[in-house]
Amino acid sequence: MNIAEKILSSHIVEGDMVKGHEIAIKIDQTLTQDSTGTMAYLQLEALGIDRVKTELSVAYVDHNMLQEGFENADDHKFIQTIAAKYGIYFSRPGNGICHQVHLERFGKPGKTLLGSDSHTPTGGGLGMLAIGAGGLDVALAMAGEPYRIIMPEIVNVRLTGKLRSWVSAKDIILELLRRLTVKGGVGKIFEYSGEGVTTLSVPERATIANMGAELGATTSIFPSDIRTYEFLKAQKREEDFEALTADNDAQYDDIIEINLDELEPMVALPHSPDNVKKVKDVGKIKVDQVAIGSCTNSSYADLMKVASILKGGLVAENVSLVISPGSRQVLNMLAENGALADLIAAGARILENACGPCIGMGQAPATNAVSLRTFNRNFYGRCGTKTASVYLVSPEVAAASALSGYLIDPREIGDAPVIAVPDRFKVNDNMIIKPPSVDKKEEITVVRGPNIKPFPLNKPLSDIQKRVLIKVGDDITTDHIMPSNAKLLPLRSNIPELSKHCFETIDADFSKRAMEWEGGIIVGGNNYGQGSSREHAALAPLQLSVKAVITKSFARIHKANLINSGILPLTFVSSDDYDNIDQGDLLTIENAVEQVKKGGTITIKNETKNTTFEVNLDVSDRNREILLAGGLINFVKNK
Ligand code: F3S
Numbered sequence: 001m002n003i004a005e006k007i008l009s010s011h012i013v014e015g016d017m018v019k020g021h022e023i024a025i026k027i028d029q030t031l032t033q034d035s036t037g038t039m040a041y042l043q044l045e046a047l048g049i050d051r052v053k054t055e056l057s058v059a060y061v062d063h064n065m066l067q068e069g070f071e072n073a074d075d076h077k078f079i080q081t082i083a084a085k086y087g088i089y090f091s092r093p094g095n096g097i098c099h100q101v102h103l104e105r106f107g108k109p110g111k112t113l114l115g116s117d118s119h120t121p122t123g124g125g126l127g128m129l130a131i132g133a134g135g136l137d138v139a140l141a142m143a144g145e146p147y148r149i150i151m152p153e154i155v156n157v158r159l160t161g162k163l164r165s166w167v168s169a170k171d172i173i174l175e176l177l178r179r180l181t182v183k184g185g186v187g188k189i190f191e192y193s194g195e196g197v198t199t200l201s202v203p204e205r206a207t208i209a210n211m212g213a214e215l216g217a218t219t220s221i222f223p224s225d226i227r228t229y230e231f232l233k234a235q236k237r238e239e240d241f242e243a244l245t246a247d248n249d250a251q252y253d254d255i256i257e258i259n260l261d262e263l264e265p266m267v268a269l270p271h272s273p274d275n276v277k278k279v280k281d282v283g284k285i286k287v288d289q290v291a292i293g294s295c296t297n298s299s300y301a302d303l304m305k306v307a308s309i310l311k312g313g314l315v316a317e318n319v320s321l322v323i324s325p326g327s328r329q330v331l332n333m334l335a336e337n338g339a340l341a342d343l344i345a346a347g348a349r350i351l352e353n354a355c356g357p358c359i360g361m362g363q364a365p366a367t368n369a370v371s372l373r374t375f376n377r378n379f380y381g382r383c384g385t386k387t388a389s390v391y392l393v394s395p396e397v398a399a400a401s402a403l404s405g406y407l408i409d410p411r412e413i414g415d416a417p418v419i420a421v422p423d424r425f426k427v428n429d430n431m432i433i434k435p436p437s438v439d440k441k442e443e444i445t446v447v448r449g450p451n452i453k454p455f456p457l458n459k460p461l462s463d464i465q466k467r468v469l470i471k472v473g474d475d476i477t478t479d480h481i482m483p484s485n486a487k488l489l490p491l492r493s494n495i496p497e498l499s500k501h502c503f504e505t506i507d508a509d510f511s512k513r514a515m516e517w518e519g520g521i522i523v524g525g526n527n528y529g530q531g532s533s534r535e536h537a538a539l540a541p542l543q544l545s546v547k548a549v550i551t552k553s554f555a556r557i558h559k560a561n562l563i564n565s566g567i568l569p570l571t572f573v574s575s576d577d578y579d580n581i582d583q584g585d586l587l588t589i590e591n592a593v594e595q596v597k598k599g600g601t602i603t604i605k606n607e608t609k610n611t612t613f614e615v616n617l618d619v620s621d622r623n624r625e626i627l628l629a630g631g632l633i634n635f636v637k638n639k
Pocket residue numbers: 062063097098099117119294295296354355358359376
């Protein structure tokens with residue numbers, strides 16, 4: 001067996017490991033962040049259990065740290081108190097970004113991890129089977145329900161050779177994105193092997209696994225080997241080590257080879273992570289902002305490289321350089337060894353240990369600005385400035401460019417820094433609150449501010465006759481459907497208010513129209529719902545009584561979130577039919593219950609155009625039942 005099969009087979013509780021078949025797996029660990037976590041815990045509450053059933057669950061606070069109003073602080077209090085009540089560890093605001101801290105302090109090779117954040121696969125760097133899912137799936141996993149996925153293809157990425165100086169792990173994943181595009185990983189697990197793997201540290205592997213999410217992959221996984229042992233030992237967690245490698249005769253569905261010797265510094269141009277070129281081929285672009293950090297590139301070694309490049313220099317006059325360390329552990333170590341002083345002396349602006357600019361939480365670039373970021377996403381508008389152009393690069397390229405004022409290939413500036421990673425990291429878990437024992441549960445009062453509103457519930461499926469509220473094109477992201485910015489993030493536990501902003505970057509009148517028309521149907525192109533795992537991109541349409549979304553194809557997590565909300569995810573049998581629908585058309589799905597029950601295609605009548613067309617409902621039998629019940633919470637409650 002390969003590594004993914006080994007973990008799946010030891011966790012499978014239903015189904016067979018046959019590609020394309022649904023399997024249910026036991027989840028060992030969960031993580032949430034504050035943006036999705038508040039809702040996940042409201043859902044956990046709605047499920048009516050006493051205490052989490054996982055081996056370990058952790059609630060992180062890393063997304064919304066600006067606290068301009070009471071809302072975020074209220075959410076943090078709610079998460080902290082409900083975590084205590086249900087037996088969940090709470091990583092306090094300021095302790096770091098969920099994926100970085102989880103890698104450092106909690107992840108274990110061979111375990112399954114389900115997280116309500118699309119970059120949960122970062123844990124694959126440690127040999128975990130780590131999957132991003134909607135908040136409700138995570139709530140169910142905490143309640144002891146298995147997680148269901150369609151058995152993915154397992155693709156072997158063979159790394160040969162060794163990275164040359166100035167070339168980094170970020171360039172490996174950018175190269176893969178260049179080759180495969182943001183759709184190239186859908187329905188796949190990428191399993192890394194080869195001599196090149198042994199040259200990569202766990203944080204470097206985590207950078208690659210992190211951006212496997214940008215390929216659309218189910219997850220990515222690395223072996224657990226001597227490098228994994230070294231990392232865990234440095235974190236004083238050697239007892240968590242377990243060796244995990246593929247058998248010599250392991251089979252894969254596909255093989256991709258990357259020769260690390262041949263890679264060069266890469267850059268993803270605006271506005272997609274797969275728009276990748278060699279830095280040297282892009283030409284000198286004047287830079288206005290450089291942002292270093294995020295769950296992709298904010299490890300100790302990443303920031304030490306940056307500090308070493310900047311040491312003794314000064315950030316160019318035209319550049320604002322902001323740095324958000326991945327964790328308090330990283331910041332603490334930089335503070336103690338003097339690297340923080342080097343960064344400050346060079347003119348870097350040090351932000352909190354949090355997601356920060358990655359989620360548009362402060363540091364929106366200037367109008368028409370060029371922003372170089374070590375992050376994982378550069379979708380249009382995500383940085384908070386619609387006219388800005390965001391380029392994704394490695395920490396090396398970011399730091400060298402910050403000094404130069406232009407996007408430059410760092411090989412132009414001399415020798416690359418050599419960073420010695422210490423044998424021991426500075427371990428200090430005093431900002432992680434352990435949940436009290438179960439007998440103290442009754443003493444805990446869950447604190448609910450006025451911004452925490454009940455979870456919206458759908459009704460059981462019935463016949464549908466609704467108008468097309470909006471027709472959108474290909475590659476619509478969850479950021480388009482439900483924007484996430486400093487103004488909106490505080491509303492994540494207040495869906496009625498949040499839904500007023502649904503699709504607002506595409507069509508400012510969308511939610512008003514949805515309310516006037518008492519709901520409706522959304523029509524989309526290919527890869528609808530790509531990007532973040534944001535469950536709110538399904539909950540806002542649910543709140544607005546959207547009954548179905550008809551597209552050419554869906555991104556996996558968003559499709560699952562629609563099903564969980566009881567919204568039909570339908571795909572055109574013939575993509576020509578997409579061309580024959582317009583906004584405002586009245587569509588009818590007669591005998592919807594019978595049509596959904598029987599499976600196969602569903603017939604839709606376009607009353608406005610007086611035509612009919614066929615759509616697929618490509619879901620499992622269980623998902624049909626969930627859709628009939630009007631969503632997953634209704635389904636589980638009915639059980
Ligand atoms: Fe946070 Fe950005 Fe990662 S929002 S979890 S740093 S993708």
